[in-house]
Amino acid sequence: MIKFSNSLIGLINFLTFLLSIAILGGGIWLSTKANNSDCLKFLQWPLIIIGVALMVVSLAGFVGACYRNTFLLWFYLLTMFFIIAAFLVFIVFAYVVTDKGSGRHVMNRNYLDYYLSDYSGWLKERVQKDSYWSKISSCIRDSHVCSKMGVEINGVPESADMFYLRKLSPIQSGCCKPPTVCGYVYENETMWNQGGGTMDYDLDCSTWSNDQSQLCYACNSCRAGVLATVKKHWRKISIVNIVLLVLLVIVYIIGIAAFRNNKRIENDEPYSSTRMTKSQPSRIHF
Incomplete structure (x- = not known):
C-alpha cells in the first residue's frame, strides 16, 4: 500500500486540480451574482482563495508524487494542513453567522x-x-x-x-x-x-x-x-464544502504515506525490512 501511495496521490491531486477549477469558477460566479442582485460579498472571496490555493498545492503534490520530489511533497503536506485548517474554520464560521433567522x-x-x-x-x-x-x-x-x-x-x-x-x-x-x-x-x-x-x-x-x-x-x-439570501446561498454550498473537506483530509493522509515512502527510498531502506547492527561483532567464526 505504501508503494502504491505515490501513484494514488498523483491521481488524486490531478482530480483535486480539476476540482479547484470548479471551486474557482463557483467563487467567480458568486461574485458576479453578488454584484448583480444579492450585493453582500461574503462567500465568493473565501472560495476564490481556496480554489487558487488548492490549484497550486495540487500541482505541487502531483509533481512531488510522480517525480518523488521530497521537498515538493513536504511543501504539499505543510500547505495542505493550513488549507484544511482554514477551510474548517471557514465552514464553522459561516454556519455560526448564518445560523439564526428565517422568513x-x-x-x-x-x-x-x-x-x-x-x-x-x-x-x-x-x-x-x-x-x-x-x-x-x-x-x-x-x-x-x-x-x-x-x-x-x-x-x-x-x-x-x-x-x-x-x-x-x-x-x-x-x-x-x-x-x-x-x-x-x-x-x-x-x-x-x-x-x-x-x-x-x-x-x-x-x-x-x-x-x-x-x-x-x-x-x-x-x-x-x-441576510436571508446569504443564509440561503450558504446552505446550498454547505454540503459540497463538507464533502470537499473530507476529501482534502483523505488526500492529506495519503500524502503523508507518499512522503514517508519517498523518505524510505532516499535512505535506501527496502520495504518491510529492518536494519540491525550489533554493538560488538561476534568473535566466533566458522
Whole structure:
C-alpha cells in the first residue's frame, strides 16, 4: 500500500486540480451574482482563495508524487494542513453567522416577510452600519431587482390576489414592498397605498416610500432579506464544502504515506525490512 501511495496521490491531486477549477469558477460566479442582485460579498472571496490555493498545492503534490520530489511533497503536506485548517474554520464560521433567522409566514400570502430582529451576530452588525449598508442598498437599487418584478397576464398587470400567491425572493419581499403588518393596499408590485394597518407597529411602515428610487431600501426588512439570501446561498454550498473537506483530509493522509515512502527510498531502506547492527561483532567464526 505504501508503494502504491505515490501513484494514488498523483491521481488524486490531478482530480483535486480539476476540482479547484470548479471551486474557482463557483467563487467567480458568486461574485458576479453578488454584484448583480444579492450585493453582500461574503462567500465568493473565501472560495476564490481556496480554489487558487488548492490549484497550486495540487500541482505541487502531483509533481512531488510522480517525480518523488521530497521537498515538493513536504511543501504539499505543510500547505495542505493550513488549507484544511482554514477551510474548517471557514465552514464553522459561516454556519455560526448564518445560523439564526428565517422568513415569517404571513396569513393569506405565499411569500414570506423578513424581520431584522430575527437575526443576530456578526452579519447583522455589518448590515446595521450605515456606511456598509449604503453600499449594499445602492447595489440592490442598481441591480433593478424591484423594477423587474412586474408581471403581466395577457397584457394586463397582475392583480393583488395573484401577487399574494407569488413566491418572492428574500430581497424582493424585504426591499421592494412594505411589510404586510403595515396594512398597505396593493396597487402594483412596487406601488402601495396607506390602508388601515397599524403604522406605528413597525418602523419600516413609515420608512416605505412609493418613490421608485427609495421603496424599502432603507428598511430593516431589506437588511433582513439580504441576510436571508446569504443564509440561503450558504446552505446550498454547505454540503459540497463538507464533502470537499473530507476529501482534502483523505488526500492529506495519503500524502503523508507518499512522503514517508519517498523518505524510505532516499535512505535506501527496502520495504518491510529492518536494519540491525550489533554493538560488538561476534568473535566466533566458522
